[in-house]
Amino acid sequence: MSEDKNRDQLRRYFLMGKIPFALDESTYHRFSERNTVFSRVGWDTSYRAFRRGISDREAELVGRKGYSRFGFAASPASWMVHDYFLREFSQEEAESLQSTGFTQVSSNLPRYESGDLNLNSDRVKRLAQIFGACDVGIVNIDPKQHFIYTHNRKGKRINLPNGIKHAIVLLIQMDYSALMTSPKLPASITVGNAYSRAAFAVGCMAEAIRNLGYQAIPSVNSMGPSVPLAVLAGLGEFGRNGLLIHPKFGQSVRIAKVFTDLPLNADSPINFGAVNFCRVCRKCAKSCPSQSISDGEPTWESPWNTPSNNNGVYKWYVNADTCYDFWVRNATDCSNCVRVCPFTKPPGAVHDGVRFFIRNLRFLNRFWVKLDDFLGYGKSKDPDDFWKSEIYLNQEMKR
Ligand code: SF4
Numbered sequence: 373m374s375e376d377k378n379r380d381q382l383r384r385y386f387l388m389g390k391i392p393f394a395l396d397e398s399t400y401h402r403f404s405e406r407n408t409v410f411s412r413v414g415w416d417t418s419y420r421a422f423r424r425g426i427s428d429r430e431a432e433l434v435g436r437k438g439y440s441r442f443g444f445a446a447s448p449a450s451w452m453v454h455d456y457f458l459r460e461f462s463q464e465e466a467e468s469l470q471s472t473g474f475t476q477v478s479s480n481l482p483r484y485e486s487g488d489l490n491l492n493s494d495r496v497k498r499l500a501q502i503f504g505a506c507d508v509g510i511v512n513i514d515p516k517q518h519f520i521y522t523h524n525r526k527g528k529r530i531n532l533p534n535g536i537k538h539a540i541v542l543l544i545q546m547d548y549s550a551l552m553t554s555p556k557l558p559a560s561i562t563v564g565n566a567y568s569r570a571a572f573a574v575g576c577m578a579e580a581i582r583n584l585g586y587q588a589i590p591s592v593n594s595m596g597p598s599v600p601l602a603v604l605a606g607l608g609e610f611g612r613n614g615l616l617i618h619p620k621f622g623q624s625v626r627i628a629k630v631f632t633d634l635p636l637n638a639d640s641p642i643n644f645g646a647v648n649f650c651r652v653c654r655k656c657a658k659s660c661p662s663q664s665i666s667d668g669e670p671t672w673e674s675p676w677n678t679p680s681n682n683n684g685v686y687k688w689y690v691n692a693d694t695c696y697d698f699w700v701r702n703a704t705d706c707s708n709c710v711r712v713c714p715f716t717k718p719p720g721a722v723h724d725g726v727r728f729f730i731r732n733l734r735f736l737n738r739f740w741v742k743l744d745d746f747l748g749y750g751k752s753k754d755p756d757d758f759w760k761s762e763i764y765l766n767q768e769m770k771r
Pocket residue numbers: 613659660661662663664665690694695696698699706707708709710
């Protein structure tokens with residue numbers, strides 16, 4: 373089959389929902405974590421945000437609405453568990469972790485032996501819930517390791533240890549009312565909080581698996597791009613803004629994973645109409661303050677010339693350079709594209725009903741987008757309300 377025909381078939385299958393994404397083997401190459409913007413700010417002198425951090429403008433913005441002194445204290449603090457424990461207890465730091473005893477196996481029992489893959493899978497999913505995940509899936513690592521980085525952000529080659537066959541993918545829920553204040557500081561606090569809880573969850577998961585006598589590498593953003601692994605693990609679909617859309621939690625989740633050789637059953641990808649909804653929705657592209665999200669149909673190549681995009685997948689590309697530029701200007705991160713996404717809503721009978729129609733009656737999608745706008749969903753909420761404990765209590769009681 374010619375390359376064009378192959379691409380065309382993959383593209384059609386993707387848009388019909390027959391495959392979770394379309395990857396062109398002839399042009400796709402594994403990615404290095406050094407090419408993510410978070411790494412490039414440290415080494416890429418050609419990037420205009422070289423050596424610019426999101427705290428650079430704190431002093432300029434503090435005191436403005438949404439940028440309170442408490443916010444600037446809480447936002448970096450929310451990342452503490454993730455950052456303090458050496459990048460989510462990951463392989464990159466394994467040697468120093470072992471020297472501090474963090475990854476020592478703490479069980480004296482012999483290795484756990486069970487051929488019951490269903491039981492093992494169910495137990496690890498329950499463990500993930502206990503440690504804080506709102507949903508969990510399992511994916512087989514493909515032999516070509518498409519979604520494992522070639523190098524970590526220090527430039528060291530990543531070699532998965534022999535025998536690692538699966539990734540357990542965990543979703544950690546973020547706080548809906550905080551997200552609704554994006555791009556102000558309260559939204560950043562729930563993002564950092566979710567990353568810290570993700571680091572805690574995968575750290576505990578990996579320790580439990582090692583205690584069973586198997587290998588386990590915890591990771592949040594390291595080791596490989598999380599979104600494709602989550603899609604393959606049956607946790608959702610790719611959104612226009614490059615993030616996962618979960619059928620229940622929408623985009624109000626962060627993703628983490630544990631790579632392991634514990635024998636497990638993989639889950640299958642799901643399709644609930646999200647990709648086709650994105651084709652008509654475009655709310656994230658319209659609401660992005662830096663116009664970093666593709667507004668048209670998916671493409672095989674990025675429209676932007678940046679090393680932070682990886683061509684060869686038929687998808688909507690996001691300009692990570694201009695996105696991060698906005699974060700620097702904003703003195704904190706941004707979740708506007710998550711805030712406005714019609715899938716980012718608390719669960720409830722009405723929203724579940726709409727999700728049923730999105731899954732089954734595609735021709736109504738434009739109507740749902742218009743209704744979402746009409747009802748004012750996704751509008752930025754007053755960041756001052758986030759700090760009122762009484763309002764928070766009332767919201768919790770309504771859940
Ligand atoms: S995080 Fe903000 S700046 Fe970045 S793509 Fe989303 S909306 Fe745009």
